[in-house]
Amino acid sequence: xxxxxxxxxxxxxxxxxxxxxxxxxxxxxxxxxxxxxxxxxxxxxxxxxxxxxxxxxxxxxxxxxxxxxxxxxxxxxxxxxxxxxxxxxxxxxxxxxxxxxxxxxxxxxxxxxxxxxxxxxxxxxxxxxxxxxxxxxxxxxxxxxxxxxxxxxxxxxxxxxxxxxxxxxxxxxxxxxxxxxxxxxxxxxxxxxxxxxxxxxxxxxxxxxxxxxxxxxxxxxxxxxxxxxxxxxxxxxxxxxxxxxxxxxxxxxxxxxxxxxxxxxxxxxxxxxxxxxxxxxxxxxxxxxxxxxxxxxxxxxxxxxxxxxxxxxxxxxxxx
Amino acid sequence: xxxxxxxxxxxxxxxxxxxxxxxxxxxxxxxxxxxxxxxxxxxxxxxxxxxxxxxxxxxxxxxxxxxxxxxxxxxxxxxxxxxxxxxxxxxxxxxxxxxxxxxxxxxxxxxx
Numbered sequence: 477x478x479x480x481x482x483x484x485x486x487x488x489x490x491x492x493x494x495x496x497x498x499x500x501x502x503x504x505x506x507x508x509x510x511x512x513x514x515x516x517x518x519x520x521x522x523x524x525x526x527x528x529x530x531x532x533x534x535x536x537x538x539x540x541x542x543x544x545x546x547x548x549x550x551x552x553x554x555x556x557x558x559x560x561x562x563x564x565x566x567x568x569x570x571x572x573x574x575x576x577x578x579x580x581x582x583x584x585x586x587x588x589x590x591x592x593x594x595x596x597x598x599x600x601x602x603x604x605x606x607x608x609x610x611x612x613x614x615x616x617x618x619x620x621x622x623x624x625x626x627x628x629x630x631x632x633x634x635x636x637x638x639x640x641x642x643x644x645x646x647x648x649x650x651x652x653x654x655x656x657x658x659x660x661x662x663x664x665x666x667x668x669x670x671x672x673x674x675x676x677x678x679x680x681x682x683x684x685x686x687x688x689x690x691x692x693x694x695x696x697x698x699x700x701x702x703x704x705x706x707x708x709x710x711x712x713x714x715x716x717x718x719x720x721x722x723x724x725x726x727x728x729x730x731x732x733x734x735x736x737x738x739x740x741x742x743x744x745x746x747x748x749x750x751x752x753x754x755x756x757x758x759x760x761x762x763x764x765x766x767x768x769x770x771x772x773x774x775x776x777x778x779x780x781x782x783x784x785x786x787x788x789x790x791x792x793x794x795x796x
Numbered sequence: 797x798x799x800x801x802x803x804x805x806x807x808x809x810x811x812x813x814x815x816x817x818x819x820x821x822x823x824x825x826x827x828x829x830x831x832x833x834x835x836x837x838x839x840x841x842x843x844x845x846x847x848x849x850x851x852x853x854x855x856x857x858x859x860x861x862x863x864x865x866x867x868x869x870x871x872x873x874x875x876x877x878x879x880x881x882x883x884x885x886x887x888x889x890x891x892x893x894x895x896x897x898x899x900x901x902x903x904x905x906x907x908x
Contacts, residue, residue, distance in 0.1 A: 492830045494830040495827070502820045
């Protein structure tokens, strides 16, 4: 079994291994397959004073078990509402650009200050990106997969811009339990849509269309217009979020999305067992990135799963 | 004065490989680097602010359309530094250059 290399990314003078994600990518770049190692680079510490910059992930040799994982810890990961008190990446797009084998991006807040490319981009036949639990705000394209790239995207929220999620060309995409909100097009399929799988995805308030183009496998999606594709999907839904900036589903939502999703816990391509903040998915999960959890009467809110785990890795996830 | 975080060794494969002399990042005076932002992975070179201001391409990638040509368009040729400066880098991983020294080691990345 491959050996874990665990490094930390912390602000200047805070005792970490690295002070930026780009330095971590550069410092750890290697042939992970030959070394029989996988990397977990975790963002920790107080990042309220400054945002980190864009990162290009390329040049390392990776496979399914010898991969690179970049993730935010419990105090820094996206928790439903974008916050400058947490770690975030901001800069000219593409802000996170994957052009190599299995690279995981988990729990990251990513915003775009300039540029017209995708904010998180997976490109090329060598590009295999796993985007989990992230938040993307953009002015043109949010999550962009093109040029033969392969992407596994789940529990990710994209807002704003012309396209929240955009899948183009001869790419292979598994997109599960994601949310697209207040963009031009929520989920856009361009060209080879038969290679795109779309399950339990939620689109709301996108001005041109919530879903646009053709899809391969699609089911249990939801839209505020008539465009949600696939069996079990909900259309023309009135979806109620907690607020315009809070991506949690509000208790008053009566659209049917709270329990309208398909059970993806054992999906062979991209299993979904938790939501973006680590809450467990029910057997009839909520459609979108957030799993609706009713507050216990007079009791404390449940503790998200990620907050109970000090160090989780892809391999440990597989073992669970 | 700004600090350049510079790759000390080549890693990776293909056009995405980081090479010795590539500037990974430019950091402000007073920046405290992480444990692994040091030898053998990196060296830190402090340069005059004017050098950074007049060379904004220090951390630019080089692309030809959709094809990545180099991780960095330019590199700092640390091997052409004076023996004294090279020794400082080899021993402590850090050195400081004046403007003329900085200009003399800045070079265009060449095609493979």
